[in-house]
Amino acid sequence: MCSHGHSHNCAAEHIPEVSGDDVHRYDMVSYIDMERVTTLNESVDGAGKKVFKVMENRDDKTEFVESDCDHELLFNIPFTGHVRLTGLSIIGDEDGSHPAKIRLFKDREAMAFDDCSIEADQEIDLKQDPRGLVDYPLKASKFGNVHHLSILIAANFGEDETKVYYIGLRGEFQHEFRQRVAIATYESRAQLKDHKNEIPDGITKSLF
Template sequence: MCSHGHSHGGCGAEHIPEVGGDDVYRYDMVSYIDLDKVTTLNESIDGAGRKVFKMMEMRDDKTDYVESDCDAELLFNIPFTGHVRLHGLSIIGDEDASHPAKIKLFKDKEAMSFDDCSIEADQEIDLKQDPRGIVDYPLKASKFANLHHLSILITANFAGTDSETKVFYIGLRGEFQHEFRQRVAIATYESRAQLKDHKNEIPGQVTRSIL
């Protein structure tokens, strides 16, 4: 087993998957993920983790995937372009034991490392083996109603904790709420006409021609 600076603590995980048919839910929040800033710890290939966040229509494409470098854990740090409300998620793994089995979710904990994951998670979920992405996992409304960053920690796969995990797709469903306040304030300021910026466009006096 390879160590990346953390211990495998454990507490009871709640089992809340809900099974539905194809396309019962829409996982469209990828449009609001700042993909260039997504980081994945313990990935075997740098940059592979962000590729599993893709349009729902591409979820069956197994070309891109992320695999853990050593042991089963993967930690995704996912920033959004504004504040969002999340309702649920979907995870597609392989048909073998490398499929993720347990995850922990953390709200607004930017740049998390494995050492930070000892804190209590906002939600823990036991996953089903779901290579087609038809299982929806509802998220707690009270926890994920207003956030700008999500961390997903995969703690085990169906082989346990010592073998590599493989993920093809992670879909998030929810809704965009509002942009960051600082950006809104700047946009509002810039939209106001400033007298000094338009002094050459404002006549000093009104002239009339008398016929």
């Protein structure tokens, strides 16, 4: 399993809860290459990929993943293309099996627990969140262009095993994101041909 000798020196950030119409959308599940998702230390083979549900089914507690011999779980999540990740949500149980700390690694395919001693791209201290109301923002500088994400659940709230019902990812497929930026950039430019009839005659005559 992962080495627990490395230090965690990142301070816990204040994470606001969101509800109602202000809830974030976690729609990146459609861009996950689900056939290639792997979960290490899951007690039931294939259970880990089932926590990547559409947002509307995140309250479904019939499907979940539980760790096997200790509290750690390691998810390897390939995408069908390059994505921009901006946040995530995790739902666990109301007891000590809920994840308490995660470590995120970008673009390191087929990670094993022995690889987890390297510096993570981001570490997050979690709240117990059985309803999925807490949004955890991801660093834009780290996750602006990602084709593979690894999520290590490094600690829970005290139980021997960890249980996860839902992991939601917020962001955009890079093609869609770049297309919107290109359109916005184009529309923000003043096109002279669109304003040729608005140029005062006085200014036009002064050019000759």
